[in-house]
Amino acid sequence: MKNIKNKLFSKEPVTIGPESGYDNYIMAIESSCDETACSIVKNGREVIANVVASQIKTHAQFGGVIPEIAAREHLDSINIIIEEAFKQAKEVAGITPNDITAFAGTVGPGLVGCLLVGLNAAKTLALTYDKPFIGVNHLNAHLCGNYLDTDLKPPFMALLVSGGHTQIIDVKSYSEQTILGETIDDAVGEAYDKVARLIGLPYPGGPKLDKLAQEGNPFAFKLPESRVDGYNFSFSGLKTAVLRLVKSFDGKEMPVADICASFQETVSSTLLHKLKKALQENNYKQVVIAGGVAANSEIRKKIFALEKDGYKVFAPPMKYCTDNAAMVASCAYFNTNTFDDINVEVFSRVK
Structure with a gap:
């Protein structure tokens, strides 16, 4: 459980996690490689909205991911997928941007240019709606994909x-x-x-x-x-x-x-x-x-x-094996990392 006052992102202390006592809606963005993704997840398990823009066709002609091209593709897709995620959340659960408890973004490991697109978008949303921001490790997020739509608990x-x-x-x-x-x-x-x-x-x-x-x-x-x-x-x-x-x-x-x-x-x-x-x-x-x-x-x-x-x-499920933002949102909810400020940086390799 996290309870912290982040003066850069939120005026009031916010508690997030299984012991918070109320429903947590976390919007997350993932852009570590060649998928641009945005998702809204309730209490770390229930996926309210999930949008993924894949770049497979773009990179197929090169035989692999080209980092500079991937970053540009993220820039082209980021606003579209955010808007679509908000639209899905409104239609499915009546959730609006003001209902979001916190915003999250992948900080690494991954391709630096790609990570920056998603991270800066998530920071901007947190500032815009005056909400906390949580930076998420991409590998931890993959593990947390197993919490989605299941009752799995550690150990x-x-x-x-x-x-x-x-x-x-x-x-x-x-x-x-x-x-x-x-x-x-x-x-x-x-x-x-x-x-x-x-x-x-x-x-x-x-x-x-x-x-x-x-x-x-x-x-x-x-x-x-x-x-x-x-x-x-x-x-x-x-x-x-x-x-x-x-x-x-x-x-x-x-x-x-x-x-x-x-x-x-x-x-x-x-x-x-x-x-x-x-x-x-x-x-x-x-x-x-x-x-x-x-x-x-x-x-x-x-x-x-x-x-x-x-x-x-x-x-x-197959859709949560490859890169997606639902796993990032789940990780932000369950992992008791402290909230991050505007200066949080991306990293390319495992720390």
């Missing part, structure tokens, strides 16, 4: 898998989290994108690789699993092994579906092995998956199979 073990990060996180409470392990080189999403390019798949390669993998034999090729100690991961060796495999065909037709399936089987098995180790050694019965790669069919399948062993598994 739980979380597997965060995205384009830039792969972590196993011990979530002891809404505000206390410990990273037990992470990748020492490529993140899962990064490995997917690199392998997709190796076999000639267009951007975004991860989802296309996943789809092709469902048509192939996951045991066609034996690929190396991560051998890093503890809960950490390493996927650079796997990527190199796929490169060697591709080169071995020397221009001949490749069994692309089998390569995709074998790669996906190796990745998902590695993630499951490390996650089970963390669950067993820390005596948790609740497990969460989060991040853009949590939408992957095989990873979801393997993690949900843990329910047969007595674990309770949570995963966000």
Whole structure:
């Protein structure tokens, strides 16, 4: 629970969180990479409005996200999505801008130019409507996507898998989290994108690789699993092994579906092995998956199979796996960070 007087953003003290005693409506903006998003969430769980403007088509021609172009696209979309979110909130719940308890924005990690667009918009809204502002960590927000439309409460073990990060996180409470392990080189999403390019798949390669993998034999090729100690991961060796495999065909037709399936089987098995180790050694019965790669069919399948062993598994709906602002609003509600002032800055890398 947060109770603080922020003289830059709010004249009166405001209490936010599960113990506030009244309904909290938080409007959040997300712009860390190539989605411009705005959402209004009630009490950290009920999504009142949710708008996302994707840039996938724009960046597909370049084979990846171009930061300068992404920032310009955010500038073109930001006012439109804010207006649409307010419109949805009015139609769905009769919520007006003056009913918003606080505004929130992603401060990082992410692309600096992109982050600045959303952060400055959120600050401006807070100043305009004389409300508190909350800066939110993008990775924490992905975890909080699991609170949306569920009754999930800590403690739980979380597997965060995205384009830039792969972590196993011990979530002891809404505000206390410990990273037990992470990748020492490529993140899962990064490995997917690199392998997709190796076999000639267009951007975004991860989802296309996943789809092709469902048509192939996951045991066609034996690929190396991560051998890093503890809960950490390493996927650079796997990527190199796929490169060697591709080169071995020397221009001949490749069994692309089998390569995709074998790669996906190796990745998902590695993630499951490390996650089970963390669950067993820390005596948790609740497990969460989060991040853009949590939408992957095989990873979801393997993690949900843990329910047969007595674990309770949570995963966000597909629309809350990729970047969105609903998870940011939920994070602002549940995480007991202090409110931020006008000088809060963005950051590009994990702190």
